[in-house]
Amino acid sequence: MATIRKRDGKKGVGYQVQVRIKGGDVETASFKSLTKARLWAQSIEASIREGRHFTGSESKKFTLSDLIDRFLMHPSLKAKTKIQYTPQLLWWSKQLGPLKLSDISPDKIASQRDKLLKSGNKTSTANRYLAALSSAFSMAVREFGWIETNPCTKIRKLTEPRGRTRYLTKNECSRLLDECEKSGVRELLIIVILALNTGARKNELRWLRWTDVDLHKGTLLFRDTKNELFRSVPMVGRGLKFMREWGKVRLLDTDLVFPGKNPKNPVLFEKSWRTALKSAGIEDFRFHDLRHSSASYLAMNNVSVRTIAEILGHKTLSMVQRYSHLSSEHLRSEIARTMEALDL
Incomplete structure (x- = not known):
C-alpha cells in the first residue's frame, strides 16, 4: 500500500511516496507533482502484483x-x-x-x-x-x-491430457520380441525384455552399471531415477537368463552394462528399435509404452496398485491408478465381502 506525504520545503511543495514491499523493505521516491507521485506509486504496486518488481540492483x-x-x-x-x-x-x-x-x-x-x-x-x-x-x-x-x-x-500450469495406457497385446509382444531377436542387436532384445520385466525407463536401463546388477540374487538397482530414489527390482525368466549370458561377455574397459561404440557412453538403439516396430507391424507405440505394458500386465494379473507403484518407483498411487480398470476382480471380492457383512 502506497503512502503519499505532502512536504513544504524551501523550493516549494513536494510529495514523498513510500511503497512497502514484501519482507519489510520500503521503496521511496519524491516528486514535485502529486499526479506523478500517484502514477509512480501505481506503477510500483502493479509491478509487485505482477511479480516483476525487484528492489535489488542485481x-x-x-x-x-x-x-x-x-x-x-x-x-x-x-x-x-x-x-x-x-x-x-x-x-x-x-x-x-x-x-x-x-x-x-x-x-x-x-x-x-x-x-x-x-x-x-x-x-x-x-x-x-x-x-x-x-x-x-x-x-x-x-x-x-x-x-x-x-x-x-x-503462471498457471497448462492442463495436460491424461497419460497414455497403450500396451502391447500378447500377439504384439511376441512379434516385437521376434523382430528384436532378428535385428542382430543383442542389446536391444535384452533391454526390451528387461523393460517389460521391470517397468524400467529407457535411460534407467541404458545407464545401468554392472555394480548395480546382482546376477546371483537376480536383482537390478536403479540409482539415477526420475524421482531421485533408489529402486531395486527383481529379474525373472528370460530377463535373468539373458543377463547371466550377457555377463559372461561383458567388456572389461567399462562398467556400463550396455556400452556404445564409445565405452564411456551407453548404447544408442533408436534406429534398431524403430526398425523392429515397423517389421512387427506395431503402430503408435513408444519405448516408454513398454513401461505401461509392464504395469498393465501386472494389473491384469491382479497385482495390487500399491505393489505396481513400488515396482515402477512411483512416490504416489495416483500415477498407477490408470491401470486399475484393467483388473476389477480384486475390487469385486472386497465389495462382495462388505455386502455380505451388511446382508445386502
Whole structure:
C-alpha cells in the first residue's frame, strides 16, 4: 500500500511516496507533482502484483541470458538434467535473453510460452519449457540473490491430457520380441525384455552399471531415477537368463552394462528399435509404452496398485491408478465381502 506525504520545503511543495514491499523493505521516491507521485506509486504496486518488481540492483544489472549461462554451468546441475534443459533454456534465451531480469514479467513469459503452442507443440511440451525456466529463476532467487521472487510461479500450469495406457497385446509382444531377436542387436532384445520385466525407463536401463546388477540374487538397482530414489527390482525368466549370458561377455574397459561404440557412453538403439516396430507391424507405440505394458500386465494379473507403484518407483498411487480398470476382480471380492457383512 502506497503512502503519499505532502512536504513544504524551501523550493516549494513536494510529495514523498513510500511503497512497502514484501519482507519489510520500503521503496521511496519524491516528486514535485502529486499526479506523478500517484502514477509512480501505481506503477510500483502493479509491478509487485505482477511479480516483476525487484528492489535489488542485481535484477537491473543482469539479463536472462546471463542467468541461463550461469545456471547451465552450475556444478549442482546433473549431466542428464543439463542435457534436457539446454535446448529449452536456449530457446528462452533466444526469445527473452536480452531483457533485464527486472523487466521480465509473468505476462511476458506466458506470451512466449503460448508461441510454443501456436507452433504446434503440445501443452506438455510447453509445461516442460516453463519448468526449465522456473528452475533457473529459482536458483537466481535462492543462491544468486539476483531477484526476490520467481515470476514463473505466478503462471498457471497448462492442463495436460491424461497419460497414455497403450500396451502391447500378447500377439504384439511376441512379434516385437521376434523382430528384436532378428535385428542382430543383442542389446536391444535384452533391454526390451528387461523393460517389460521391470517397468524400467529407457535411460534407467541404458545407464545401468554392472555394480548395480546382482546376477546371483537376480536383482537390478536403479540409482539415477526420475524421482531421485533408489529402486531395486527383481529379474525373472528370460530377463535373468539373458543377463547371466550377457555377463559372461561383458567388456572389461567399462562398467556400463550396455556400452556404445564409445565405452564411456551407453548404447544408442533408436534406429534398431524403430526398425523392429515397423517389421512387427506395431503402430503408435513408444519405448516408454513398454513401461505401461509392464504395469498393465501386472494389473491384469491382479497385482495390487500399491505393489505396481513400488515396482515402477512411483512416490504416489495416483500415477498407477490408470491401470486399475484393467483388473476389477480384486475390487469385486472386497465389495462382495462388505455386502455380505451388511446382508445386502
